[in-house]
Amino acid sequence: MDTELLVAGITIAELIGYTGSLIIAISMLMTSILKMRWMIFSGNVVFIVYGTLIGAYPIIVLNGFNLVVNAYFIWQAYKLQGNYAVLAANCNAPMLERFLVYYVNDIRKYFPQFEKFEEEDVVFLIAKGTAVISVAGFRKNDDGSFNVVVDYVANTHRNMKPGKLLYERENIFSLLNTDTIYAQSFHFRHTVYLRRMGFKPSEDGNAFVLKRP
Template sequence: MFIIQHFPFSYLCTRFQNKNMDPESLFAGLSYIELIGYAGSLIIAISMLMTSILKMRWFILVGNITFIVYGSFIGAYPIIVLNAFNLAVNAWFIWQAYKLQGNYAVLSAHLNAPMLDRFLVYYINDIQKYFPSFRSFDNEDVVFLIVKGTAVISVTGFSPNKDGSYNVVLDYVARTHRNLKPGKLLFERENVFERLNTDALYARSYHKKHSRYLRKMKFDATGHDDVFVLRNRAC
């Protein structure tokens, strides 16, 4: 739901063509009303880059508010009405998304489950950005699916070690649902330690974003080879 508004972009284009212009003076001469309009355009443009539907709707909502303010200043009632309508629609979808936050479930998965196989095949290219060594699960691995409603949004697999600990061989959330909720559900609320009958989980990070995610999940750095550990603090 992207609304393209009309602004005097030729003004900025003309300034960009002036190679001798100081960057700080690019927006010189623009009124604060015009700046509000350009800010709204920028926010909507950024929303188009969001892979998370919820984040996208939040950005669009802020953009709608910005356009309503802009339209009020210039007396453009069609802009106000259109963005007020879009604001209401986005607010409703955001409310529905948070209302359904509790509609998650963690399910054990058989390694030959068609649903699991379909998920891995569909997302394999993105999976290997964060888990480059992952190809498939081994027979002794334990796999959990996180579903929202009836849709699989996350797959996490654990491989047992001889000392009773487990390695996290895959912890992937679909792009459209990528936030901290699935991880917190599995590692905090569902007590994965009890499910696996273990006291320690190890995870290797191949990506800075994944390292940040592990820290937010309360994994601690072990100090070597980008390996993190999460211990059962209930023991």
């Protein structure tokens, strides 16, 4: 490859170097640890190519080492994917209260109407290993259906896996003994999440509904 070839006044090698720097910079903005490691991993690959093109062996060695380290931690993260558990929680449980207090500002972005759980609410904590990463609370309606009060995953572990665990593997309908669950969305990311979990817009368009298959 001709590394001196100019693209908008920049050599191919320089363009690749800038791309690697941009990828690393974006990775620093990631709140998900796993996504951050994947971005850094990609940046390492780009910098290895860059170092090869300009003959900078220290860059190759450093990024090669970082690539191996990131690959190991990514592998460890996927190895622990099955290490999730859904735990029923009392509304006054200290761990639940601590979780809600710690993430209160982020929770309100997605659930601005949430203040606290009521005594009759059904609440679950989702743990990964020994760490609580998610809380889901449901409130029963007079017709036996349930409303989602909160369904929140900590931003450091935010992906679809806790939701899939709760709504599919653990069969939320059996846990709640209901056929219908309603949810509202106040954030476009939560709307995407609800759709991924199988929720459909209600007939009046004011909520999302999930029915037992």
